[in-house]
Amino acid sequence: MKSYVMNPYTGIDGLEDIVLEESYVLAITATPGRLVFKVDFVLTPDHPLFRPYNAVETFACFRRGELRFQAVTASQWSDQGKPPARDATGEIDYGHIDYFEWKPGCYRLEGDFGFIEINGGDDVQVTIDEAAS
Numbered sequence: 001m002k003s004y005v006m007n008p009y010t011g012i013d014g015l016e017d018i019v020l021e022e023s024y025v026l027a028i029t030a031t032p033g034r035l036v037f038k039v040d041f042v043l044t045p046d047h048p049l050f051r052p053y054n055a056v057e058t059f060a061c062f063r064r065g066e067l068r069f070q071a072v073t074a075s076q077w078s079d080q081g082k083p084p085a086r087d088a089t090g091e092i093d094y095g096h097i098d099y100f101e102w103k104p105g106c107y108r109l110e111g112d113f114g115f116i117e118i119n120g121g122d123d124v125q126v127t128i129d130e131a132a133s
Contacts, residue, residue: 006101007103009101012102012124013124015067017043017046017048017050018041018043018126019044020041022096023062023096023097024040024093024094024096025094025096025111025112026038026039026040026064026091026092026094027092027094028116034072035075035116035118035121036066036067037066037068038065038066039066039067041062041065041128042060042061047061049063049130064128064129065126065128066125066126067126068125069107070125071121071122071123072118073120074119076117078115079114080114081094081095081113081114082095082112094111094112094113095111097111099111105122106118107124
């Protein structure tokens, strides 16, 4: 049996210029064959949609989007995490994605929302809204 080493999330197309450890998970939706994270992504300056927050705070660029796992054959969500937080505007968030590694056919994500392991899901899609958040 062939053994695979787990890879960092930056090896997935669309995530190479995103900092998930600083991004905020706004919602998680699981339906048959699909798992979707709604996220306030933090883009790096190398991302084509990066725009500084303002002239003084050039370190952060938040953009809304989704991280979608398609063709999911199984998923397990354990340690359902802490209750969501509310930001200054009253919007709910489930914290950051602190850990995300993968190998073909297996994805592992962990944060305040708990630990999720996804099997299958080889069609990973990242979409980002063009307008600034």
